[in-house]
Amino acid sequence: MAKRARRKPMAEINVVPYIDVTLVLLIIFMITAPLIQSGVDVDLPVANAEDISLEDLPDPVIITITKTGQFYIDLGNGEDDEPVTAKEVLILTQAVRKNKPATQVYIRGDKQVEYGKVVTVMSALKNAGVPNVGLMTENF
16 A cells, blocks of 8 residues: 655645735726715816915815706815705805804806806805805816
8 A cells, every 4th residue: 555645734825815905906996986986077167377385274164066056065074065055055164154253265167158147156155254265267
């Protein structure tokens, strides 16, 4: 009877399954990453202006006006923009500025929105106690 040769235990880790899982996760993240980035699609007017530095300031309040005249507000808290009424824009903006008076307010209006809507929002914000209202544009 022949004696079977005893095999030495292997001290290597098989990393192929880990590589497979990593590649599958990478593909999943690559597919879902563009879907996570959301927001309101606005075609901003083009202007030649310098970018401003917001490093030392709290997150700004950005009021978006779409070409259909719908209002959206981004309070800088990382949540998606929510559709709101003109009255809610004022209430939310006042609440944010009450807690953080240095908060900047910007209006991001579609270039096809009526000029009167933008001016109405700016006027209402001024009357609500916002000293400066900025307009957002695209650089060329």
